[in-house]
Amino acid sequence: MRISLTVNGERREADLWGGESLLALLRDALELPGSKNACEQGECGSCSVLLDGELVCSCLVLAAQADGHAVVTVEGLASGDELHPVQQAFVDAGAVQCGFCTPGLVVAVTDLLVRVPDPSDDEVREALSGNLCRCTGYAKIFDAVRLAAERR
Amino acid sequence: MTVTATRTTLRVGKVGERLLRDDAGPKVKGAFAFSSDLSAPGMLWGDTLRSPHAHARIVSVDISQALALPGVHAVLTHADVPGRKTYGLEFPDQPVLAVDRVRYVGEPVAVVAADHPEQARRALAAIRVEYEPLELVVDMERALEQEPLHPDRPTMGHGYRDDPRPNVVRHIVIRHGDPDTAGEVVVRGDYEVGSQDQAFLGPESGLAIPDGEGGVDIHVATQWIHVDRDQVAPCLALEPERVRIHLAGVGGAFGGREDLSMQIHGALLALHTGRPVKMSYDREESFTGHVHRHPARIWCEHRATRDGRITCVRMRILLDGGAYASSSTAVASNAASFALGPYRVDNALIEATAVYTNNPPCGAMRGFGAVQTCFAAEAQMDRLAAELGIDPVELRLLNALEPGDSLPTGQVIAGSLPTREVIRRAAALPVPVEEPLPRDPLRLPGGAGNTTNGEGVRRGVGFALGFKNICYSEGFDDSCAARVVLREDGTAVVHVASAEVGQGVIGVILQVARTELGTEEVTLAPAETASVGSAGSSSASRMTWMAAGAVRDACRAAVEERERRGDGEVDLERVYRHPRTTPLDPETGQITGERAHVALAVAAMRVVVEVDVELGLSRVVWVGTAQDVGRAVNPLAVEGQIEGGTAQGLGLALMEELVTRDGAILNASFTDYLIPTALDMPPVDVDLVEAPEPDAPYGAKG
Numbered sequence: 001m002r003i004s005l006t007v008n009g010e011r012r013e014a015d016l017w018g019g020e021s022l023l024a025l026l027r028d029a030l031e032l033p034g035s036k037n038a039c040e041q042g043e044c045g046s047c048s049v050l051l052d053g054e055l056v057c058s059c060l061v062l063a064a065q066a067d068g069h070a071v072v073t074v075e076g077l078a079s080g081d082e083l084h085p086v087q088q089a090f091v092d093a094g095a096v097q098c099g100f101c102t103p104g105l106v107v108a109v110t111d112l113l114v115r116v117p118d119p120s121d122d123e124v125r126e127a128l129s130g131n132l133c134r135c136t137g138y139a140k141i142f143d144a145v146r147l148a149a150e151r152r
Numbered sequence: 153m154t155v156t157a158t159r160t161t162l163r164v165g166k167v168g169e170r171l172l173r174d175d176a177g178p179k180v181k182g183a184f185a186f187s188s189d190l191s192a193p194g195m196l197w198g199d200t201l202r203s204p205h206a207h208a209r210i211v212s213v214d215i216s217q218a219l220a221l222p223g224v225h226a227v228l229t230h231a232d233v234p235g236r237k238t239y240g241l242e243f244p245d246q247p248v249l250a251v252d253r254v255r256y257v258g259e260p261v262a263v264v265a266a267d268h269p270e271q272a273r274r275a276l277a278a279i280r281v282e283y284e285p286l287e288l289v290v291d292m293e294r295a296l297e298q299e300p301l302h303p304d305r306p307t308m309g310h311g312y313r314d315d316p317r318p319n320v321v322r323h324i325v326i327r328h329g330d331p332d333t334a335g336e337v338v339v340r341g342d343y344e345v346g347s348q349d350q351a352f353l354g355p356e357s358g359l360a361i362p363d364g365e366g367g368v369d370i371h372v373a374t375q376w377i378h379v380d381r382d383q384v385a386p387c388l389a390l391e392p393e394r395v396r397i398h399l400a401g402v403g404g405a406f407g408g409r410e411d412l413s414m415q416i417h418g419a420l421l422a423l424h425t426g427r428p429v430k431m432s433y434d435r436e437e438s439f440t441g442h443v444h445r446h447p448a449r450i451w452c453e454h455r456a457t458r459d460g461r462i463t464c465v466r467m468r469i470l471l472d473g474g475a476y477a478s479s480s481t482a483v484a485s486n487a488a489s490f491a492l493g494p495y496r497v498d499n500a501l502i503e504a505t506a507v508y509t510n511n512p513p514c515g516a517m518r519g520f521g522a523v524q525t526c527f528a529a530e531a532q533m534d535r536l537a538a539e540l541g542i543d544p545v546e547l548r549l550l551n552a553l554e555p556g557d558s559l560p561t562g563q564v565i566a567g568s569l570p571t572r573e574v575i576r577r578a579a580a581l582p583v584p585v586e587e588p589l590p591r592d593p594l595r596l597p598g599g600a601g602n603t604t605n606g607e608g609v610r611r612g613v614g615f616a617l618g619f620k621n622i623c624y625s626e627g628f629d630d631s632c633a634a635r636v637v638l639r640e641d642g643t644a645v646v647h648v649a650s651a652e653v654g655q656g657v658i659g660v661i662l663q664v665a666r667t668e669l670g671t672e673e674v675t676l677a678p679a680e681t682a683s684v685g686s687a688g689s690s691s692a693s694r695m696t697w698m699a700a701g702a703v704r705d706a707c708r709a710a711v712e713e714r715e716r717r718g719d720g721e722v723d724l725e726r727v728y729r730h731p732r733t734t735p736l737d738p739e740t741g742q743i744t745g746e747r748a749h750v751a752l753a754v755a756a757m758r759v760v761v762e763v764d765v766e767l768g769l770s771r772v773v774w775v776g777t778a779q780d781v782g783r784a785v786n787p788l789a790v791e792g793q794i795e796g797g798t799a800q801g802l803g804l805a806l807m808e809e810l811v812t813r814d815g816a817i818l819n820a821s822f823t824d825y826l827i828p829t830a831l832d833m834p835p836v837d838v839d840l841v842e843a844p845e846p847d848a849p850y851g852a853k854g
Binding site: 017019027028031032033034035036037038039040041043044046073074075077078083087088090091092094096097098099100101102103106122124125126128129130131132133134135136137138139140141142 | 172173175176177179180181182183184186189191268270350351354355402404405406432434435594654655656788789791792795796797799800821822828829830833835836
């Protein structure tokens with residue numbers, strides 16, 4: 001089936017199998033592998049994207065459901081060589097190890113800080129509880145969120 | 153995206169400085185190429201048919217219907233493996249594709265390649281396999297009396313203790329002093345530890361590309377590219393040089409990528425079809441596609457004097473190794489060597505047995521045998537403290553193992569082991585004050601699931617030590633090669649085949665090169681088997697030590713060579729080796745040389761936990777830990793390792809267990825296998841104890 005959608009501000013079209021997820025569309029057809037395939041069952045958050053401004057697990061959205069809608073992925077956050085403030089905070093706080101969860105967390109934190117510019121510790125923990133990280137124990141990720149919030 | 157070798161140029165500080173990762177930039181942008189992100193023109197998708205039976209004879213396999221499906225380019229079985237039919241990290245006892253028998257649920261039986269992943273999945277469903285179920289061996293105690301799963305006993309003849317019981321992978325007995333020594337006080341305990349999954353987020357994945365001349369390039373997430381090559385090549389009936397392994401981006405490892413996953417399968421499909429083949433496991437397949445932490449049963453008896461000195465310990469340890477050997481022999485050795493914890497014990501009898509079963513294969517996971525026995529040994533120390541009426545921290549200080557003391561294997565501790573310092577520093581970390589009630593349910597045991605007002609919440613403080621070896625042991629004396637190219641313009645390129653798995657070894661390599669060469673203009677080349685010798689594995693708490701040694705030696709040699717020659721490019725390779733170790737005596741478990749372990753490390757942890765005694769829910773409020781790191785090459789990265797390791801330990805203690813029934817994993821998903829989330833992790837206060845290891849480059853342990 002053919003679908004058409006906006007990804008990171010650009011009009012994109014694809015011809016794909018009807019059972020394809022939005023995640024597979026992004027990664028395989030549109031060559032945007034920044035959104036990650038860690039569990040593909042909506043538990044780990046590593047495939048997080050913004051669909052019409054709403055944070056979703058792209059593995060749980062059918063590609064066909066995104067037809068006519070706007071998607072922002074982790075690749076759409078930086079402006080050229082300049083990192084998004086949340087991305088820069090992750091680098092500066094040492095919040096990245098293997099980095100597989102990082103794109104999803106960056107998208108989730110970006111979404112959080114738009115909704116809640118100065119979140120409490122509990123708000124941060126709850127907002128990020130849908131994003132699994134196996135390397136960091138989250139400590140430096142919390143540091144990154146605080147740093148990004150302070151710099152806003 | 154196509155496969156391109158990414159060269160990393162880092163401008164980082166020197167050894168001991170707090171450094172940010174250079175690969176963090178591409179990783180936060182989603183631009184870092186993990187193994188599951190790779191693609192190539194004309195690429196096919198590979199997939200694996202796995203056994204639904206834990207133990208069965210294969211009566212027949214019919215691939216004809218699968219081959220006839222649209223988009224399917226290959227369906228391969230064991231008959232298509234051109235070389236050796238089996239492989240293994242230490243013993244080649246595992247079939248590349250099952251031949252006439254399957255020994256665990258998830259064992260690969262056939263592989264397919266198709267244009268689209270969905271076509272590959274449909275092809276798997278069209279393969280007809282007839283199985284005849286066999287008697288299951290799924291209880292680690294009963295396994296020692298049942299029919300052997302490997303009648304040829306693959307681990308026999310390797311210098312281990314002779315044990316005629318069926319299904320023994322390795323049996324170790326360590327006799328130390330007089331194990332019949334009595335004590336005025338005796339405490340006994342039986343302990344059970346469940347199996348843990350590494351649960352790295354990046355699934356097993358890779359891309360195999362045929363070179364058109366019969367050889368193959370394999371881009372894969374792994375922990376040791378050279379040992380992968382040495383396992384893959386014989387199965388493909390190829391010379392090692394014709395199999396080139398390239399390290400692709402690794403989404404976490406924790407031991408789970410020491411054994412092969414898709415490497416041989418992808419290469420078989422690529423060579424058969426003449427096209428690049430990508431394989432990427434989904435989460436359920438990942439749970440069956442790698443080895444796990446051994447579940448264990450441990451029986452202990454600790455004897456002590458009335459004033460708290462341990463006189464004798466007797467421990468029996470049983471480890472379920474699952475269907476294939478993997479690294480079970482070494483896990484059993486570590487479990488036995490560190491069974492007592494970091495305590496001075498003059499008399500002991502320790503028995504450790506790893507067995508084959510039809511459960512999922514077990515092998516390396518963070519801590520590697522020392523974790524299971526840590527749980528038992530530390531619980532015993534608390535029981536002993538309670539029995540004696542001594543403060544648990546004081547009891548640990550009283551019995552602390554220090555340099556000059558002996559391990560139960562007879563090895564005298566010659567290097568650094570600041571056990572008392574670590575205990576004192578952890579005990580001194582301030583515990584947070586108790587938060588009064590009422591509180592936001594998020595901060596009650598069970599979080600938002602707690603339905604009370606916290607009336608049943610009780611608070612406790614725990615204290616425990618951890619104890620482990622550094623580097624490989626028992627005569628498995630590996631090495632690490634580093635190649636340094638000094639260009640005429642003053643810049644340098646460093647080649648090391650070490651696997652960056654998230655731990656930050658790329659930073660360590662460049663810190664050392666900058667320190668030794670005195671220039672910031674250092675580039676790290678991609679890790680690949682063709683350009684430099686083996687680095688050994690990113691495991692066993694060894695890669696920082698080994699890579700630092702190799703890069704240091706190669707840099708110093710390169711500087712000397714440049715001074716000698718005056719001009720021109722210098723390109724040389726040096727191989728670093730750690731102090732030699734020797735095997736344990738198979739009968740007594742005692743050392744046969746100066747040491748069986750290269751070096752040791754100790755950690756202490758102080759933990760505040762709240763338990764709702766009415767609901768049975770718990771919440772870890774705070775963790776304080778002091779850890780002996782030798783010397784922190786990059787303190788930021790060391791903290792990250794400790795915080796992440798603490799999360800995995802918390803998961804094992806409170807949340808994680810692979811549950812099996814008749815050999816099948818019942819919770820092979822992140823819905824059912826729970827790992828700690830941002831809501832589960834408490835603050836972790838980390839105190840780095842630096843007592844440099846005399847044998848280690850820059851004193852670094854790890």
